[in-house]
Amino acid sequence: MPPSADSDPLPSLSSEHSGALLQLDRLLGNNPRFILVFLEYGERRYRDAIIQRLAEMGYPGKQLVMPLDWVSSGPVLEALAALPPDHAPVHILELGTWLRLEQGMRFCWLLNGMRDIMAEKAARPILIWLSPSELRTLALEAPDLWSWRSAVLTFTRPSRPQQEAILPPLLDVERINLRHNDTVQRISTIDNHLATYPEPSWAVASLWKERGQLHRQLGEWDKALADLRKARTLFEDQNDPRTASEVGILMVESLLLRGESEIALNLLKNEVFTVFEKLGDLRFCAITMSRIADVLQGQGQLDEALRIYEEQIPIFEKIGDTRERAIAMGGIAHVLQARGQLDEALRVYRELIPIFEKIGDIRLRAVTITRIVDVLKSRGEFDEALRAYKEQLPVFEKIGDLHSRTTIMSKIADVHKARGELDLALRIHEEQLPVFEKLGDLPAITVTKDKIAAIRQAQETPFWGKDSDAPFWGKDSDAPFWGGR
Amino acid sequence: MSDELLEFFKLGDNLEPNRALEPDDPLYVDTAHARGEFSFHDLYQELGVDPNTSRVVKVPNRRYLLFTGHIGCGKSTEMRRLQSTLHNPDGYHVILLDARNELDPQNLQYVDLLLTCAQRLCSALQEKQLIVDAVYLDRLHVWFTQHVITRMTDKTLSTELATEIKAGLSLPFISDFLVKVTNAFRYNASYKDELREVVRNSFAEFAEAFNALIDEANRLLQESHLGRGLLFIIDGTDKLNGKDTHRFFIEDVHQLQQIRANFLYGAPIHILFETNALQQQYSAVCRLPMIKLYNRDGSFSDNDARATLREMVLRRVPLQWFDGMETVDHLIDHCGGHPRDLVRLLSLTWQKSRHNRLDRTAADKAVASMASDFRRLLEARDYELMRMIDTGDDVQPDRPELTKLFKVLALLEYNDHWWRSHPIVQTLPGYTRHAPLG
Numbered sequence: 001m002p003p004s005a006d007s008d009p010l011p012s013l014s015s016e017h018s019g020a021l022l023q024l025d026r027l028l029g030n031n032p033r034f035i036l037v038f039l040e041y042g043e044r045r046y047r048d049a050i051i052q053r054l055a056e057m058g059y060p061g062k063q064l065v066m067p068l069d070w071v072s073s074g075p076v077l078e079a080l081a082a083l084p085p086d087h088a089p090v091h092i093l094e095l096g097t098w099l100r101l102e103q104g105m106r107f108c109w110l111l112n113g114m115r116d117i118m119a120e121k122a123a124r125p126i127l128i129w130l131s132p133s134e135l136r137t138l139a140l141e142a143p144d145l146w147s148w149r150s151a152v153l154t155f156t157r158p159s160r161p162q163q164e165a166i167l168p169p170l171l172d173v174e175r176i177n178l179r180h181n182d183t184v185q186r187i188s189t190i191d192n193h194l195a196t197y198p199e200p201s202w203a204v205a206s207l208w209k210e211r212g213q214l215h216r217q218l219g220e221w222d223k224a225l226a227d228l229r230k231a232r233t234l235f236e237d238q239n240d241p242r243t244a245s246e247v248g249i250l251m252v253e254s255l256l257l258r259g260e261s262e263i264a265l266n267l268l269k270n271e272v273f274t275v276f277e278k279l280g281d282l283r284f285c286a287i288t289m290s291r292i293a294d295v296l297q298g299q300g301q302l303d304e305a306l307r308i309y310e311e312q313i314p315i316f317e318k319i320g321d322t323r324e325r326a327i328a329m330g331g332i333a334h335v336l337q338a339r340g341q342l343d344e345a346l347r348v349y350r351e352l353i354p355i356f357e358k359i360g361d362i363r364l365r366a367v368t369i370t371r372i373v374d375v376l377k378s379r380g381e382f383d384e385a386l387r388a389y390k391e392q393l394p395v396f397e398k399i400g401d402l403h404s405r406t407t408i409m410s411k412i413a414d415v416h417k418a419r420g421e422l423d424l425a426l427r428i429h430e431e432q433l434p435v436f437e438k439l440g441d442l443p444a445i446t447v448t449k450d451k452i453a454a455i456r457q458a459q460e461t462p463f464w465g466k467d468s469d470a471p472f473w474g475k476d477s478d479a480p481f482w483g484g485r
Numbered sequence: 486m487s488d489e490l491l492e493f494f495k496l497g498d499n500l501e502p503n504r505a506l507e508p509d510d511p512l513y514v515d516t517a518h519a520r521g522e523f524s525f526h527d528l529y530q531e532l533g534v535d536p537n538t539s540r541v542v543k544v545p546n547r548r549y550l551l552f553t554g555h556i557g558c559g560k561s562t563e564m565r566r567l568q569s570t571l572h573n574p575d576g577y578h579v580i581l582l583d584a585r586n587e588l589d590p591q592n593l594q595y596v597d598l599l600l601t602c603a604q605r606l607c608s609a610l611q612e613k614q615l616i617v618d619a620v621y622l623d624r625l626h627v628w629f630t631q632h633v634i635t636r637m638t639d640k641t642l643s644t645e646l647a648t649e650i651k652a653g654l655s656l657p658f659i660s661d662f663l664v665k666v667t668n669a670f671r672y673n674a675s676y677k678d679e680l681r682e683v684v685r686n687s688f689a690e691f692a693e694a695f696n697a698l699i700d701e702a703n704r705l706l707q708e709s710h711l712g713r714g715l716l717f718i719i720d721g722t723d724k725l726n727g728k729d730t731h732r733f734f735i736e737d738v739h740q741l742q743q744i745r746a747n748f749l750y751g752a753p754i755h756i757l758f759e760t761n762a763l764q765q766q767y768s769a770v771c772r773l774p775m776i777k778l779y780n781r782d783g784s785f786s787d788n789d790a791r792a793t794l795r796e797m798v799l800r801r802v803p804l805q806w807f808d809g810m811e812t813v814d815h816l817i818d819h820c821g822g823h824p825r826d827l828v829r830l831l832s833l834t835w836q837k838s839r840h841n842r843l844d845r846t847a848a849d850k851a852v853a854s855m856a857s858d859f860r861r862l863l864e865a866r867d868y869e870l871m872r873m874i875d876t877g878d879d880v881q882p883d884r885p886e887l888t889k890l891f892k893v894l895a896l897l898e899y900n901d902h903w904w905r906s907h908p909i910v911q912t913l914p915g916y917t918r919h920a921p922l923g
Contacts, residue, residue, distance in 0.1 A: 023836045029494065035501060109726035117586065119503060132861065139862050143892040144724050147556045147825060148503035150832055152858055356824040 010049035020153040026227045028059050034119040039129045042156040061089040080121040089125040108481035205234030225254035245275040265295045286315040290328045306335045326355045366395040386415045387422045406435045426455045493841040497800040500832035508566045519776045519793035528771045540575040544714035545718045551752040554773030557825030558625035564720050578712030584721030595737040596684040604663035615654045623699040624694035632687040637667045692743040699746050716747045723751040738766045755888040774900040776822035781903050806846040819852050821897045856909050862893050868915040
């Protein structure tokens with residue numbers, strides 16, 4: 001039986017796929033032999049329906065779900081050798097899960113290099129099911145395997161086939177560093193689409209999620225939070241608690257910037273984590289824990305935060321999630337920084353820069369550098385700090401992260417203040433305040449107002465409040481590591 | 486099922502894009518003359534081979550040659566044909582090693598390959614019942630004893646190997662020993678790293694020991710009329726992952742070249758654009774171009790490319806199954822001179838055809854299907870770049886986008902190293918949008 005999460009009947013097949021089914025019938029119906037066919041799909045249940053239909057057509061296939069340890073040739077060969085001595089097709093499922101991780105690339109290379117052995121060991125059709133974006137990744141990372149394809153067949157379908165036109169979501173937006181204008185343009189495109197097709201669906205929920213992420217990228221936290229809330233509700237309505245919980249994680253950043261850390265903690269602990277735990281999703285359990293540590297760190301519970309971060313590192317290593325491991329390491333460094341262990345924090349931050357470079361995350365690379373500069377600033381290395389902060393401004397400008405840019409301008413003002421350049425510091429803070437107000441960063445608004453007041457007071461009196469006089473949550477260390485603050 | 490329908494279904498057997506053909510396969514068509522001015526002449530000259538007789542006129546003093554070309558352009562087939570041609574008593578004793586079958590192509594370094602070469606040489610000598618004097622094995626024996634066995638921290642394998650090596654100093658024992666070591670490379674990730682480190686740290690000694698064996702093997706082979714010299718043909722090294730490719734061909738080139746023999750390595754075409762020094766680092770680079778239907782200026786090629794491609798089609802699907810030669814030519818016009826793409830187009834036409842006939846409608850659907858494959862992978866800047874190349878604009882050869890375009894076969898190289906976008910890419914709206922104004 002096809003893997004199915006619930007007992008509801010599988011969806012009926014769309015007539016538009018009859019041609020692809022006929023084509024597949026011709027390929028499979030020929031003499032049993034090795035052939036490689038890629039099948040593009042969008043919904044698991046519909047994929048399962050196709051697999052079931054094929055079985056009814058006389059092609060009962062063996063299904064192999066990609067386990068995590070399929071990153072060396074041994075298990076692959078063993079799995080192929082263990083297949084029953086028939087020529088039934090093999091459906092390779094869930095490969096896409098690993099394509100997003102480091103193991104996925106290794107698996108692509110493995111398939112790329114051992115396609116001949118697969119052909120020899122498996123005298124049967126190999127059917128690889130992938131989403132459109134996963135298909136693209138596989139083709140680019142395993143070009144030799146791709147070149148062996150006998151066909152690429154499409155079994156995607158719109159979720160509301162009668163009326164709804166699907167606007168393809170930009171997948172994994174958080175890793176795409178869109179330019180500011182492109183981000184605004186994309187939001188406008190989504191708005192137009194949602195105005196035309198507002199009916200709730202999985203696709204519409206995805207667009208709200210994307211809209212939230214785009215607003216987040218622009219630093220418009222309130223809008224981001226509203227969009228993400230909407231998306232979460234829609235995903236829940238679509239019976240998709242996993243994606244709803246992923247959206248829940250995205251909401252945390254906005255909640256923290258509104259100063260709602262208790263709400264964020266409650267969301268993570270009692271709603272999001274519970275879902276992932278129930279689903280047995282090790283990776284997202286660890287990501288959720290890492291975010292809980294972020295919140296605790298912001299609340300000043302440094303020991304507890306450090307303990308949680310450290311517990312997640314081996315999990316991320318085990319599953320090969322380089323990015324989340326690096327974020328957790330950044331969290332550790334951030335705690336060390338807050339504790340005053342500056343040398344140790346610097347060492348960790350410096351280790352992270354090449355990792356973010358390698359995975360192409362411009363924003364987190366810039367955030368890490370900013371953290372290093374924060375340390376330099378706290379050590380009184382003002383000239384160097386000023387130069388380094390200014391170097392990061394164009395990076396955030398380029399990726400359209402207005403909030404991080406504004407935060408850095410604020411830090412620059414702090415350096416000027418520390419150097420006694422009060423007029424300049426005041427002017428910068430006054431320029432940044434309306435931006436923070438527009439962005440809805442309540443803690444930053446309060447801190448900036450305090451700083452402006454302190455400078456004005458200092459201009460009238462012979463001494464001024466030091467940077468450390470700011471409330472605790474206004475220090476460099478209160479935002480999560482991955483936040484621009 | 487009617488006889489005709491059955492026959493029609495059977496055509497599918499000949500339409501597998503993944504099937505590499507041996508030179509004696511009835512479907513095999515010699516394409517060398519259809520690839521423009523390309524010939525193996527330069528390669529033969531490097532190897533001191535008379536192209537007319539395949540005899541070695543003069544055995545060169547170690548040549549390290551690269552054999553490149555697009556994925557699916559026929560490299561493996563041509564390398565096997567080279568083996569078959571050059572392997573003769575007056576030519577070379579050719580050892581063809583397929584890295585995909587004999588090594589772990591997902592994780593391959595020069596150490597793994599050279600140890601496997603040593604093992605294959607020992608096996609070849611054994612097979613021919615040639616007696617290698619112990620004096621030529623002694624250095625390998627010493628190297629194994631002093632480095633591999635004593636320095637390995639993993640005692641399970643080192644004890645096993647120590648038992649093996651104590652058994653005696655002869656070719657069968659060295660050969661068995663090497664089989665164990667190379668198997669460990671292939672199947673055991675924990676031994677692999679340790680063994681690699683041991684070999685890397687004492688590589689100069691290993692190279693000298695291996696060279697001693699090669700020298701003696703050359704003498705024995707010549708004396709026994711089994712070839713005038715050794716030639717290793719390494720297939721499958723064009724399938725390494727990106728990081729391993731760079732390390733293998735560029736960073737570790739000097740280690741590869743410490744071995745005194747002639748080597749022909751299969752290499753991915755994009756490696757040529759990663760460094761300008763490659764041409765200097767290797768004795769020669771032989772590029773297997775696409776079959777050339779058109780010249781650079783768009784005029785018909787004066788070679789018999791179309792006839793060759795027609796023969797390739799009709800050996801797989803006789804003309805009676807087509808609605809006419811026009812459909813055959815339609816497919817040929819859209820394959821870009823790429824044999825595997827031609828087979829794929831043929832296969833897709835067969836998959837999409839109705840009424841047991843490969844007609845123009847099905848051929849058009851096949852072209853559209855492959856166009857869809859390209860559209861999945863290409864971005865706006867890719868089209869722009871290909872358009873520039875096609876219109877003759879200068880493009881820096883080290884542009885990183887080129888690697889992708891060559892990898893996915895959107896850009897093809899013809900003889901004299903000129904490039905053109907795949908004809909199917911040219912049918913896509915993304916490409917036509919970048920057409921020059923006016």
